[in-house]
Amino acid sequence: MSKKPVRVAVTGAAGQIGYALLFRIASGEMLGKDQPVILQLLEIPDEKAQNALKGVIMELEDCAFPLLAGIEAHSDPMTAFKDTDYALLVGARPRGPGMERADLLAANAQIFTVQGKALNAVASRNVRVLVVGNPANTNAYIAMKSAPDLPRKNFTAMLRLDHNRAASQIAAKTGKAVAGIEKLAVWGNHSPTMYADYRNATIDGQSVKDLINDEQWNREVFLPTVGKRGAAIIAARGLSSAASAANAAIDHMRDWALGTNGKWVTMGIPSNGEYGIPKDVMFGYPVTCEGGEYKIVEGIAIDEFSQECINKTLKELTDEQDGVKHLL
Numbered sequence: 289m290s291k292k293p294v295r296v297a298v299t300g301a302a303g304q305i306g307y308a309l310l311f312r313i314a315s316g317e318m319l320g321k322d323q324p325v326i327l328q329l330l331e332i333p334d335e336k337a338q339n340a341l342k343g344v345i346m347e348l349e350d351c352a353f354p355l356l357a358g359i360e361a362h363s364d365p366m367t368a369f370k371d372t373d374y375a376l377l378v379g380a381r382p383r384g385p386g387m388e389r390a391d392l393l394a395a396n397a398q399i400f401t402v403q404g405k406a407l408n409a410v411a412s413r414n415v416r417v418l419v420v421g422n423p424a425n426t427n428a429y430i431a432m433k434s435a436p437d438l439p440r441k442n443f444t445a446m447l448r449l450d451h452n453r454a455a456s457q458i459a460a461k462t463g464k465a466v467a468g469i470e471k472l473a474v475w476g477n478h479s480p481t482m483y484a485d486y487r488n489a490t491i492d493g494q495s496v497k498d499l500i501n502d503e504q505w506n507r508e509v510f511l512p513t514v515g516k517r518g519a520a521i522i523a524a525r526g527l528s529s530a531a532s533a534a535n536a537a538i539d540h541m542r543d544w545a546l547g548t549n550g551k552w553v554t555m556g557i558p559s560n561g562e563y564g565i566p567k568d569v570m571f572g573y574p575v576t577c578e579g580g581e582y583k584i585v586e587g588i589a590i591d592e593f594s595q596e597c598i599n600k601t602l603k604e605l606t607d608e609q610d611g612v613k614h615l616l
């Protein structure tokens with residue numbers, strides 16, 4: 289018997305990431321090739337944006353996706369999030385050249401109080417939320433705090449792009465296939481302070497740390513390359529990453545919904561105090577997923593350098609949190 293359709297809300301649906309994301313959700317790449325979806329698409333109440341959204345919807349229709357059970361266009365989060373099972377909060381201003389993601393806080397924070405409240409009011413009581421719009425961790429924190437009737441654990445931020453970037457750099461450095469990488473972790477904020485940690489990682493079963501055996505490369509090449517990759521893409525393209533961001537969003541949601549078979553992935557999730565991170569900080573952690581739930585990988589040894597990196601990214605997140613206190 290075919291499955292009942294699930295509702296997937298996507299904000300910023302007529303933007304760059306939206307354009308790279310929606311067709312993949314509708315084709316079943318996110319929730320499985322047997323799972324029909326109803327897309328509930330939100331754009332700002334502006335004629336140009338709504339027209340662009342109409343165009344995207346026409347294209348979705350023209351794909352005749354067998355799993356696409358419905359498409360709705362919205363300009364109000366209170367209707368866009370009605371009964372939604374999954375919400376991908378992409379809509380927000382992207383940064384331009386020379387900006388840091390934290391510079392977007394003032395511009396974007398308000399969006400996430402409004403959308404958090406709307407999710408709280410009308411979404412499925414078990415809605416799973418992924419925040420992509422930057423600064424993603426703090427926006428997810430704002431949305432979670434604005435939705436007190438929903439489970440805290442169901443609010444997440446996207447660190448998967450950093451995870452995938454780190455995996456790709458490791459594969460290139462070792463000359464091995466990215467598919468062979470296990471036990472990679474990215475800690476903290478989706479920003480240059482994030483700490484990509486391959487101390488426990490293996491590639492084709494061999495220790496990545498031993499294979500690379502170059503701590504200077506780790507600190508002076510790998511970490512800055514992964515941390516500043518978003519800026520490098522903006523400098524090259526004149527626009528922020530879109531296809532790779534959409535791909536990471538698909539990976540994040542697919543793994544959360546369908547499981548990782550024991551493989552470590554990175555998700556930004558609200559802390560419960562794990563690894564000394566204060567409760568509620570939306571922090572990138574290594575997790576495994578099973579049965580629609582994520583679980584933090586416990587027991588990872590934190591050496592002095594790792595602790596310094598974790599402290600730095602944590603400080604940035606708590607400063608961002610302080611900066612949005614007045615909104616909550």
Ligand SMILES: NC(=O)c1ccc[n+]([C@@H]2O[C@H](COP(=O)([O-])OP(=O)(O)OC[C@H]3O[C@@H](n4cnc5c(N)ncnc54)[C@H](O)[C@@H]3O)[C@@H](O)[C@H]2O)c1
Nearest residue numbers: 300302303304305379380381382420421422424446449533
């Ligand atoms: N977390 C990550 O890894 C990651 C990666 C890449 C980009 N991003 C961020 O994702 C966001 C979107 O990037 P983009 O390149 O698609 O930008 P974009 O400007 O192409 O599209 C954003 C869309 O969001 C819409 N929008 C703005 N406010 C909205 C609101 N309140 N409700 C609904 N829609 C709204 C805009 O009209 C626009 O169509 C940016 O903040 C960007 O920095 C995050």
Ligand SMILES: O=C(O)C[C@H](O)C(=O)O
Nearest residue numbers: 383422517518519528529
């Ligand atoms: O860097 C940006 O502003 C966009 C995004 O967060 C990225 O990492 O590519």
